[in-house]
Structure formats: structure tokens, C-alpha cells
């Protein structure tokens with residue numbers, strides 16, 4: 567069996583990019599008979615980017631409800647909160663001790679902060695916490711704890727999965743004594759949606775304020791779509807689908823037949839207003855039922871709590887004995 571694992575950081579409201587890039591492919595993959603899947607709320611990762619407790623708590627609830635509304639079968643998949651698995655921060659420390667500082671110096675998120683500071687003439691590490699710096703080690707612990715083979719993610723996360731490989735390999739080499747403790751994971755990218763564009767054409771991201779919320783009301787969905795930036799071609803003028811992020815968004819949700827038809831219509835001069843209406847219909851059809859389930863779930867936090875605690879118990883059945891083996895391997899063995 568193949569083990570698949572992925573997580574979402576609980577700092578905001580899920581958007582279409584999270585859905586198309588991570589949640590949808592993960593749920594589809596979890597249904598295969600020869601697959602064991604591990605999906606979780608990366609709520610320790612959230613603390614790195616956010617010091618607003620109310621926001622983190624709300625986001626945990628929203629993201630939990632999202633996975634379930636989108637059809638995750640928690641009898642088959644293991645679904646949990648990172649912060650309910652104390653073995654993960656413990657493994658993070660074991661891995662921190664074998665992670666090269668030079669490796670972490672190259673992590674995108676850290677480098678981006680340093681570059682920005684240098685541009686502004688500030689100390690390179692101004693505002694950089696140890697949490698941000700060690701972010702990839704915590705993520706490596708998430709992945710290696712369950713010996714995941716495949717990690718479905720958007721393109722922005724590939725580097726982190728590669729770092730998890732490096733760190734896992736280093737640990738195997740130092741402490742394995744012929745045994746491969748850790749499986750080396752591979753990132754899995756859905757080519758079509760590896761980077762879903764946002765309203766302005768840049769990557770859809772909370773930090774750019776260009777997102778389309780996954781489960782906003784039909785009205786919010788319509789309003790967001792109305793803000794998609796298009797070129798100035800008039801109604802009747804042929805549009806260029808290959809240079810339109812509205813088309814790219816459509817593509818991430820359409821069947822091949824729907825896509826071919828939309829392309830033909832754009833080439834034939836469909837007005838942008840009409841094109842937006844088509845995108846709205848497509849998304850509303852795909853998301854409408856899940857949206858209702860989502861709103862029902864979010865009203866039942868205690869049920870969500872039960873589901874997540876059951877998931878954590880299932881995950882710890884694997885994590886607890888495995889961590890014990892790892893502790894022994896590094897020299898932390900009982901004297902008895």
C-alpha cells in the first residue's frame with residue numbers, strides 16, 4: 567500500500583487554491599483501495615505566521631469542516647490535528663539535531679524574509695523567528711512520522727518535501743545501522759492546478775488578498791468572480807484563452823468537453839461578463855452541495871472535536887511505537 571499525506575496551515579479560510587491544489591486531489595487519492603492516507607490540520611505551523619489566537623481557532627474549525635464537507639471518509643483516511651500528536655514536536659527535535667543549518671538557510675520562506683530585509687537596508691534576520699527558520703524541519707517531522715510515500719501539494723511546497731527527503735536520509739544514514747527508518751517522500755503535483763491563479767493572475771494566496779473563498783455564499787462567489795482581472799477586449803472581439811487566468815480557473819474545474827466548448831466560445835468573442843457568468847455556474851455546480859454540508863458541520867464543533875480526537879488516537883497508534891524506536895536509535899533507551 568502507498569501512504570499519502572498532506573496538511574493545510576490553519577491561518578485562514580480555505581480558498582479555491584487549497585481545494586484544487588491539495589484537498590480535491592488528496593480526497594480522490596484516499597479512495598483507492600491500495601492507499602493509506604493521512605490528512606491533517608497544520609496548526610503548529612499556523613503559530614509561525616499568526617499570533618491571533620481567535621483566528622487560528624476559527625481557521626482550525628473551518629478547515630476541519632472543509633475536508634469533511636468535501637467528502638473525506640474518516641473511516642478510511644486518518645484525519646487529525648498536528649497539535650494533538652505530541653510525538654510530532656518530539657520528532658522535530660530529533661530531526662533538528664541532524665538538519666544542516668545551511669540547508670535551512672536556503673528555504674524559500676526564510677530567504678524571502680532575508681531578501682526583503684536587505685532591500686530595506688535592515689538586519690537580514692529582522693523579524694525572523696526560530697519558528698519560521700525551522701518551519702521545514704517541523705514539516706519533515708509531519709511527513710516522516712508516518713513514512714509517507716507521496717505528498718500531494720501545490721508547487722510552492724515542493725522544496726519543503728525535498729528537504730524532508732534530505733533530513734530523513736541523513737537520519738537513516740547516521741542512526742539506521744542498515745535499517746531505513748524513514749521512507750523518503752515524493753511531492754505529487756497536479757500539473758493543471760499546481761499554481762491556481764487568483765483574481766489578479768498571481769498565485770491565489772491569502773497574502774496577496776486575491777483569493778476566492780471555497781465556501782462563501784453564492785453572492786460572495788459571484789462578487790469575487792466579478793473582480794477577476796481581464797484584458798480590455800470588447801464583447802464580440804476574440805479572446806485569448808491561453809493568456810487568461812479566468813480560463814485557467816475554469817480549466818481547474820471543467821470536464822474536457824466543457825473546457826473545449828468554453829475555449830471555442832472565447833475564441834468566437836464571448837464577452838468577459840458572460841465568461842464570468844459561465845465560471846460562476848461551473849463553480850456553483852461543483853461546490854453547491856459541499857457548501858451546504860460545510861455550513862451544517864461548522865455549527866457542530868463538538869462533533870468535529872470527536873472526529874479529530876478519534877483521528878489523533880488512530881495516528882498515535884503508529885506514532886508512539888515508532889517514536890520509541892527512534893529514541894532508542896539515537897541513544898535514549900530505558901536503563902531497565
Ligand code: TYM
Pocket residue numbers: 571572573574575576583584585586587588608611704705708709717718719720721722723726759760761762763769770771
Ligand atoms: P498551505 O496551508 O499554505 O497550503 C495548503 C495546500 O494548498 C496548496 N496551495 C495551492 N495550490 C495550488 N494553487 C494555489 N494558489 C495554492 N495555494 C495553496 C499548497 O501548496 C498546499 O499544498 N507547509 C504547508 C502545510 C504543511 C504540509 C505538511 C503539507 C505542513 N506540514 C506536510 C504537506 C505535508 C502549507 O503551509 O500549506
